Amino acid sequence: MIRVFTTAVIPFALATVLPICVTSGVSADPDPQPWSERAIREDVDIAALAASGQDPIAVLQPLGERLFSAKFTTLDGAGRPDATSAIVPTKARRRSPLPFQRLAGMDANACASCHNEPVVGGAGAFTANVFVSEGFESADFDTIDPQFSNERNTNAVQGSGLIELLAREMTQDLRRQRQAVLAKARESGDAAKALLKTKGISFGSLTAYPDGTLDVSGLDGIDDDLTLRPFSQKGVFASLRQFTVNAMNDHHGMQARERFGAVWTGTDDFDGDGHADELTPGQISALVAWQATLPAPTRKTDLPDVWQAAAQKGETLFGAIGCSSCHVPELPLESLIFQDPGPFDTAGTLRQSDVAAPLELDLATLDWVKALPRDNQGRVLVPLFGDLKRHKIADAANDTFGNELLAQRFVARDVFMTAELWGIGSTAPYGHRGDLTTLDEVILAHGGEATASRKAYSALEDPERQAIIAFLRSLEIAE
Incomplete structure (x- = not known):
């Protein structure tokens, strides 16, 4: 199921394909030149893996880690001279004379070039900021003018498998509620209204009519299709697979077959760099598996007594001033089976309808998952300090977070996803641009729906504010 190969370079065929034993998850490099500058040497047949009964985590996780840290080269297909960073395959208006440039990409050699603090997969310093233009309407993908991109700091991906599983369950629950209110309206012959709530999080209301139409104007913090999209600062990506593709x-000019290949574009070399099918579905699955199985952030266990006492007091104050209404300490998770592709992967990303059976990664087998608390129903309590919901967090009086020039995916410029605070003690700097150096600064930057909590924080005495900082600084990504 894992094979080691030399990347195809148009017009030449695949040079070497060697089957290897998958039970160890380790492969030998058949390249006769051990100094080869290719970064990609392995692939996985995910159809065979899904049918084999083997643990996909054991097979995919090591390869995913290597790919996440790999510095891609032109020998792998890095670069996209004839294509842009757009999510939908888009041809460049003109070839850029610069293969690397910060505003329109490529802008990184490896995933780990930015996701590296305090460990690989973590966050990034201000120097690792990206300029995001993919997914924006009316963007000029060839320009270096900053008005056509938004600057964003690098997010940590630790615990992201649990985040996606929560989002899937909440999406399914909200859609069941939609079906129920539609049925009620149809049966009664009158309009029916449902207050949407899942795992304790409210997403507004939905009104159904007997003719099957819906009034979605009452929705809050979610898209009209009731799909939770937990990834990116704006909450616009539903899955790790979509985010990865x-x-x-965008960042490496490495185009995945499942979106940029012949099925969707009519060519296997959409970016015109002479390399066909630069990333296979198996390689994307390996990257997804590695991210999905990264340990969730935890709490520091070696705090001195004075810090421990302050953190305990700070956690209580954090809830008392209303911060935990959005930064919810924990959400319950029913199932730990992570399917890839997932149920909400859509066209342009490998879908469950594209495969005979999805891979099933059982996160319950991971030691760090076994250590997570459970409620009296046996559900895992995910300590994310978030709600997987969008909120308005800027206003005219406090517009620190309203500084972006473009609306991404029609999400208003002053609306952002609640940042999960687990690990925040390891991920300075703060804010979506990474331009706030302390936790005190980022708390005071909150406006919009967070105004009352920010004012309550400001009204505290300094020792109480410091206690909240002590609590937040105790939430770490283990090294």
């Missing part, structure tokens, strides 16, 4: 093209 987007990022590989």
Whole structure:
């Protein structure tokens, strides 16, 4: 199921394909030149893996880690001279004379070039900021003018498998509620209204009519299709797979077959760099598996007594001033089976309808998952300090977070996804641009729906504010 190969370079065929034993998850490099500058040497047949009964985590996780840290080269297909960073395959208006440039990409050699603090997969310093233009309407993908992109700091991906599983369950629950209110309206002959709530999080209301139409104007913090999209600061990506396919093209010019291949574009070399099918579905699955199985952030266990006492007090104050209404300490998770592709992967990303059976990664087998608390129903309590919901967090009086020039995916410029605070003690700097150096600064930057909590924080005495900082600084990504 894992094979080691030399990347196809048009017009030449695949040079070497060697089957290897998958039970160890380790492969030998058949390249006769051990100094080869290719970064990609392995692939996985995910159809065979899904049918084999083997643990996909054991097979995919090591390869995913290597790919996440790999510095892609032109021998792998890095670069996209004839294509842009757009999510939908888009031809460049003109070839850029610069293969690397910060505003329109490529802008990184490896995923780990930015996701590296305090460990690989983590966050990034201000120097690792990206200029995001993919997914924006009316963007000029060839320009270096900053008005056509928004500057964003690098997010950590630790615990992202649990985040996606929560989002899937909440999406399914909200859609069941939609079906129920539609049925009620149809049966009664009158309009029916449902207050949408899942795992304790409210997403507004939905009104159904007997003719099957819906009034979605009452929805809050979610798209009209009731799909939770937990990834990116704006909450616009539903899955790690979608996020990965987007990022590989945007940042590295590495185009995944499942979106840029012949099925969708009519060519296997959409970016015109002489390399066909630069990333296979198996390689994307390996990257997804590695991210999905990264340990969730935890709490520091070696705090001195004075810090421990302050953190305990700070956690209580954090809830008392209303911060935990959005930064919810924990959400319950029913199932730990992570399917890839997932149920909400859509066209341009490998879908469950594209495969005989999805891979099933059982996160319950991971030691760090076994250590997570459970409620009295046996559900895992995911300590994310978030709600997987969008909120307005800027206003005219406090517009620190309203500084972006473009609306992404029709999400208003002053609306952002609640940042999960687990690990925040390891991920300075703060804010979506990474331009706030302390936790005190980022708390005071909140406006919009967070105004009352920010004012309550401001009204505290300094020792109480410091206690909240002590609590937040105790939430870490283990090294």
